[in-house]
Amino acid sequence: MNITQEKTGNLNAVVKIKIAPADYTEKVDKAIKDQAKKAQLPGFRKGMVPAAHIKKMYGKSILVEEVNSLLNDTLTNYIAEQKLEILGQPLPKMDDERDFKWDNTDEFEFDYELGLAPTFDVEITSKDKFIEYVVKADQETLEGRIKNIRRSYGKMSNPEVSAADDVLYSELTQLSPDGSVFEGGITSTATIRLDQIKDKKILKSLIGLKQDDEVVIDLQKALEDVAIISKALNISEEDAAELKSDFKLVVKNVNRLEESELNQEFFDKLFGEGTVTDEAGFRAKMTEEVESMFKQDADRKLSNDIYEQLLTKYNFELPDEFLRRWLKATNEKLTDEELAEGYDDFAKNLKWTLIENKIIKDNQIEIKYEDVVQAAKAKLDAQFRMYSPSPLPEDQLAQYAVQFLQEKENANRVFEEVKALKTFEQIKSIATLEQKEIAYDKFIELAKN
Template identity: 90%
Template structure:
């Protein structure tokens, strides 16, 4: 067997693999004998089929399989031994001039194109400056969060007249363009949350209603969401997206979730017995929680700023033409238009991955299983706290985390998140971070610039 490598550009190479009969004959003969032992053919007892018969019937397909296996193993080992850093996978070069007989006498030659990782250094220092925002909780956000928490621990009542945050339990009946009931049309009993009504005129018409009152609404204008419309009318979402009719809404009941009183029982349910004893302490805790969520937003902004600035600073080339061919070869449904539209983003993310990998390697950063478990626990804890500020018991949270990571996709995604986090922590330990306090509304406006 003969393997050679030829550089065809700064970031491209071709590996040529020449295989003689001596390289594959023994493997093919062994595969034929093993097949003969397992074969069940008419006229032969199991395990007694002559190898010559198997060779005559299946010899060519066995030869093809063994040569392919030999090629894959040889190429993989060569890349590892030569310590070649490649992008994507090797692409076989098609050559119609090579006509093999596949009769166990061929000298084969196969060529594979490689896309090589560019050589570059990551240059980061204290001269690289970034703004680390400290976001303060504004009154509107704080009051909204307090209201949601109080309602989560409140009680359900049935007021006589509807108000803006109530839920209507109502019959919905499809109408014809002339306003009459559409014969054979959609009829449903649904719960309509008034805080989900988008159109202000429609919302106004639903406030002040009593049991048995009826109004006509344009359900598309009211909800502006196919999923919500489908749920309300009990129809498929694709049908809901196309629906244009008005509906008669008849109130059957008005439901209201009253806010919990700000008393010691409420405080103890939220934070544990005696942790908070008055409204001021409660508001301080909620402010801390809200600003903790804002801190995550600030970290995302900082990470994005680092991402963009370091990509501009490390503007190395990629084997673009090879990568385009590789993307097409490995994604059969990918159209030329989709490739043209999406390639720049793909290349940008690939460059960042290479920068990230180099930082990990140069600084000997380890990603341990315990790190991944802790990240899963933090993610799940944050999800549960969206519904209640009270933390889950540690043993229960750990159990949920283990179950979460048993899904391969969850485990891979969490691993990548930990990898990214460790990379950014390393970067932040080197660059200069300048703190800046900012109101939440002004921070949100940053994304719109």
């Protein structure tokens, strides 16, 4: 067997593999004998089919299979032995002029194109500077969070007259343009949350209503969210997006979630017994919670700034034409238009992966199984806290995390998240971070740009 490599560009190469009969004959003969022992053919007892008969019937397909297997093993081993860092997978070059007989006497030659990873260095120093924003809780966001947490622990009541934050259990009936009931139209019973009403004029019309009161509303204008509208009317989101009709809303009941009192029982439920003893302590805890959520947003902003700055700093080339062909070869449904539109983002993410891998390798950063489990636990804990502020017991959370990671897709995703986190931590430990306080509304505007 003869293997050679020819560089066809800075980041491209062709590997040529020549296979002689001596390289595959023994493997083919063994495969034929093995199949003869297992074959069940008419006129022969099991295991007594002559090898010559198997060769005559299946010899060509066995030869093709063994040559392909030999090719794959040879190419994989060659790439590993030569320490070639490739992007994508090798692509076989098609040569219409080669016509093999497949009769066990052929000398085969196969060519494979390789896309090579670029060689570059990543050097993070204190000269790399980034702004680390410290987002402060504004009064509106803080009051909104306090209101929501108090309502989640509050009691349900049924007042006679609706107010701004109530929920109307209503009957909705589609109307014709002339205001009459649309024959065969949509009817539905739904809960309409007044805090979801976007139009101030419509909201005003829904305040002060009693049981059996009627109003006509434009749901599209009132809610502006096809998901909410489709759920309220029990129709598809596509139909909800096309909806133009007004609806008659008849109030069947007014529901109100009363806010919990700021007392010791409420504080103990939220934070544990005796942790908070007065309103000032409660508001301090809420401020801390809100600002911790802001910190996650600020961390994402910092990571994105690092990502963009380092991609600009290390703007190396990729074997673009090879990668485009590889993407088309491995994604049969990918159109030329989709490839043209998505390639730049693909290349950008691939460059970052190469930078990330370089930082991991150069700094000998380990990603242990325990790191992945801890990350899974944190992810699940955050999800559960969306429904209940009380944390899950540690043993139960650990059990959920292990179950979560048994799904290969989940495990791979969390592994990549841990890898990214460790990379950014390494960068931040060396680069210069300038802390800057900023109001939440200003930060939101900044993050949009």
